[in-house]
Amino acid sequence: xxxxTPETGQDRALAAAFEAAVAADERVEPxxxxxxxxxxxxxxxxxxxxxxxxxxxxxxxxWITRAPSLRRKAxxxxxxxxxAGHGLYLYSAAETLGTSRDELLDKLHSGRQKYSSIFNYxxxxxxxxxxxxxxxxxxxxxxxxxxxxxxxxxxxxxxxxICKEESFHQRQGYELLLALSKGTEAQHAxxxxxxxxxxxxSLMMFGPPDxxxxxxAQSMAWRIKRHSNxxxxxxxxxxxxxQSEALGLTLPDPDIRWNEERGHYDxxxxxxxxxxxxxxxxxxxxxQRITQRRRAHEEGAWVxxxxxxxxxxxxxxxxxxxAQADADAAADADADAHAQQHExxxx
Amino acid sequence: MTATVPTTATVPATAAxxxxxxxxxxxxxxxxxxxxxxxxxxxxxLANIALDLLGQARVLLSLVGDEDELxxxxxxxxxxxxxxxxxxxxxxxxxxxxxxxxxxHQHLLWTELAAGDGPFAPLAAKAVKETAYHVDHAAQWxxxxxxxxxxxxxxxxxALDALWKYTGEMFQPVDGLDVDGSALEQRWLAxxxxxLDRARLSLPEGPRTGAWSAGAGRQGLHTEPFGRMLAExxxxxxxxxxxxx
Numbered sequence: 001x002x003x004x005t006p007e008t009g010q011d012r013a014l015a016a017a018f019e020a021a022v023a024a025d026e027r028v029e030p031x032x033x034x035x036x037x038x039x040x041x042x043x044x045x046x047x048x049x050x051x052x053x054x055x056x057x058x059x060x061x062x063w064i065t066r067a068p069s070l071r072r073k074a075x076x077x078x079x080x081x082x083x084a085g086h087g088l089y090l091y092s093a094a095e096t097l098g099t100s101r102d103e104l105l106d107k108l109h110s111g112r113q114k115y116s117s118i119f120n121y122x123x124x125x126x127x128x129x130x131x132x133x134x135x136x137x138x139x140x141x142x143x144x145x146x147x148x149x150x151x152x153x154x155x156x157x158x159x160x161x162i163c164k165e166e167s168f169h170q171r172q173g174y175e176l177l178l179a180l181s182k183g184t185e186a187q188h189a190x191x192x193x194x195x196x197x198x199x200x201x202s203l204m205m206f207g208p209p210d211x212x213x214x215x216x217a218q219s220m221a222w223r224i225k226r227h228s229n230x231x232x233x234x235x236x237x238x239x240x241x242x243q244s245e246a247l248g249l250t251l252p253d254p255d256i257r258w259n260e261e262r263g264h265y266d267x268x269x270x271x272x273x274x275x276x277x278x279x280x281x282x283x284x285x286x287x288q289r290i291t292q293r294r295r296a297h298e299e300g301a302w303v304x305x306x307x308x309x310x311x312x313x314x315x316x317x318x319x320x321x322x323a324q325a326d327a328d329a330a331a332d333a334d335a336d337a338h339a340q341q342h343e344x345x346x347x
Numbered sequence: 348m349t350a351t352v353p354t355t356a357t358v359p360a361t362a363a364x365x366x367x368x369x370x371x372x373x374x375x376x377x378x379x380x381x382x383x384x385x386x387x388x389x390x391x392x393l394a395n396i397a398l399d400l401l402g403q404a405r406v407l408l409s410l411v412g413d414e415d416e417l418x419x420x421x422x423x424x425x426x427x428x429x430x431x432x433x434x435x436x437x438x439x440x441x442x443x444x445x446x447x448x449x450x451x452h453q454h455l456l457w458t459e460l461a462a463g464d465g466p467f468a469p470l471a472a473k474a475v476k477e478t479a480y481h482v483d484h485a486a487q488w489x490x491x492x493x494x495x496x497x498x499x500x501x502x503x504x505x506a507l508d509a510l511w512k513y514t515g516e517m518f519q520p521v522d523g524l525d526v527d528g529s530a531l532e533q534r535w536l537a538x539x540x541x542x543l544d545r546a547r548l549s550l551p552e553g554p555r556t557g558a559w560s561a562g563a564g565r566q567g568l569h570t571e572p573f574g575r576m577l578a579e580x581x582x583x584x585x586x587x588x589x590x591x592x
Contacts, residue, residue, distance in 0.1 A: 054387065061381035068584040069415050069592040070371075070408075073378070074401050080381050081394035088387055101387075126583055176592075184590050292382065300385020302502070303439045306495025307386075313494065 022223050027153040030096040038222055041215065042152050043097050044113070045224065047104045050090035051115035053083045055108075055289050059123040060132060068126060075172050076129060082165045089162065093154040109294050117275070118205050120283030127180055127187075127194035133173015134247075135195070135202040135240065141166045142236040143206065151223035174243065181248045188248075195244070196252045203267075204275045206233040234264055241265050358410045358466045359523020361427070364417075365565055366456075366467070366524075367407030368428035371418060372573075373449060374400035375580055376436055385439050392484055396446070399477040406470050419584035423567075423574050430557075430564040431513035433573040437506065440492055440499070444506035447485035451538050452517045452531070454478040459526050486542045493546025500548075507543075508551045515555030516563045 014033040021028065028034055057080050064080065067073035091101040107113040118136055123129065144166065147159040180191035207213055207229040219225035227235075237256075244251050255268035278286070377397035384390040408414040431449055436442050457478050460471035492503040518532040540550055562568050584592075 054390075057382045057390070064378045064381050065375065065579050066583045068419070068587070068590075070401065070405050070418055072592055074398060074405070077378055077381070077394055077398055077401065081391055081398070084387055084390035084394065088391065091387070179592055183592075184587060186587060187590055296383045296385070299383075300439065302496070302498050303385035303389075303492070306499030307491050309499075310491040310495045 022151050025149075025151075025223065027156065028151050029153045037218070038224075039097050041219060041222070042155065042224060043094055043099050043104075045215075045219070046090055046094040046097075046155055047099070047107065047113050048115060050087050050094065050104065051108045051113060052119065053087040053090060055115040055119045055293060057083045058289055058292060059119055059121070059285075060129060062123045063126060063129050066126070067129075072176070079133075079169050079172065082169070086162050086165070089158040093158045096154045105297065109290070109297060111281075111290070114279070115289075116205060117278045117283060118201050119289060120278050120285045121197070121201055122285050124197075125190050125194060127177065127190040128198070130173045130176035130180060130191065131194035131198040133169050133171075134177055134243070135173075135198045136205065137166050137170040137173060138240065139202045139205040139236050141170055142232050142239070146226040146232075147224075149223075149226060155224075174247070177247055177249065191247075192249050195249050199252050200270065200274075201278075203233060203237070203270055204272075206230070206236065208272065208275070237265050237267050360411045362467070362521050362523035363407045363410045365427040365521050367404050367411070367417075368426050369432050369449070369453075370400040370407065371404035372426070372428045372576070373432035373445075374398075374404060375576065376432065376434075376445075377442075379436055380442070389439075393442075396481050396484065399474075399481070403470065403474050403477070410466070415584065419581045423569055423577055425567060426564070426569065426573070426577070427567060428564050428569075429513065429516050430568075430570050430573075431510065431516065433564070433569060433576060434510060434513065435572050437509075438502060439488075440502040440506035441509065443485055443488045443492065444503070444510050446481065447489050447539070447542065448510060448514050449517075450478055450481040450485050451542075452514075452535055454482050455531050455534055455538075456526060459531070463525065465525055486545075489542055489548075490546040493543070493548040503546070504548055507548065508553075511551040512554055512557060513563075516565065519565060521565060 015035060018028070018032070018034060018038075021032075028038075060076060060083075061080050064073065064076055067076050091104060094104060095101065104113065108115065118139075123132070141163060144159055144163055148156055148163055150156045150159065177191050177195070180187040182188075207216075210216060210228045210230045213229055216225065216228060220228070241251065241256060253268045255266060257266055259266045277283070281287075374397045377393050377400070380393045380397075381390065384393055404418075405414050408417045411417060429449075431445060434441070434445055454475065457471040457475035460467045461475050462468075489503065492499040494500070518528040518535070520528055536550070543550060557563060559568070
């Protein structure tokens, strides 16, 4: 294990090489030397991101069984499935830093690691599915596109694929809201109500203002993060305001107006008290989300144990009769390859 | 048991509805797993199967009429799906047993229809590939659970037994479906026995159809949980008559 602070000449040389590589925008790969704080910071961020993907399935899955048309149902199921897939890529990327998925899930279930607070809000109507796509996924993309250039290779590469899919998610949300906005009076009202409820929490997704952000400065120096919270938030507002006009929906902020001098939209003050309260666990769904996650995990324990026990029996059989076990393994690998191919064809 | 109605250039509506409703309803049940699966890989896999089935349902229902009107505006008694596919998810073993029974059947059916030149041949040619994966998935889990731990063996056996009585309906003749039901049934039993053998389980015993002479799902007679499933599935669409989404 490498020392946390470079104490020896060799450590100092490694640290200097690392800093130089990051400054030159080179990618850090799993086998490269890296400071322990860099590793820990990445694991924290990637875990939080992975957890957000799998907790984020819940508010949308809430509407799969009630989707109002078969086309919308197919789109929503595919989207929730993508989120499970994103969780998989991200847990795998975190594993390259030596932290297993089980370990990270334990931390999520015991409350030692967080997920994005946005998912602690409820999806009360069908229009919320659209608002999540347009605003929440829109905010997520604004945050995540720069991560495709993050200094850690496996994370950056996972983000390239994730961002492509997120951009589809954002478009389906926008398109869903557009259909509602141009639909019946009741549908339009449903869309407006959803935007009213999701706008401010979406702005909070960029995190606290720059001067109150705990991890920002170091993450920027390490090129894990490329832009400050406030810069990204402004970028999001600048994109969302004209889109809301095209949608025929209003944003619940009377202070939004174009500022010619800044070349940006001004917007009103965010209620950070709500942000910190939700983060502390007092949001409308914190308890429900984590309870459902834990329950799924606990109720699935016997399934995972069975799979492990079966794999062990197969391994034992392999030791005793290698030829037959090889044939079984080949059949399994073949089936896996088929599933993978099938998945890619569909995407 | 042979359906003798010849296929014609026009689509046999009864058959399209029966097969379309099977796919629609099972897709819905699988969709209920989202966010509840025992392991992340199964979130992806179950959603994949649900999406394939929903795709098949949309093609089949569209052969008969407007897919949304058929899905959201029909009453329970007008649905023609098998009772098997409407059964609640239960534990993971029940979901796998239901899938194994159904996908083995659907795979044989699509294979046969793909080989012919009837109105379902184009869909069947695509669906048979999807269904081959569904069979693999269900068979692999049946083997893992059947030959896993004591608890998983017990649960898998219980699930296979519980759903056994719904399997006979799959081989009843359907108007407009040109297949030999009893030949299909023999192949289904053989393939099922092979999977169960690998899982160190035996074929369940007991009757494979209910005692109700009025019939079952194909006659629009369903089990009680199905009404609740439809209530949930249809309520939003029905709450906004004439709206488009």
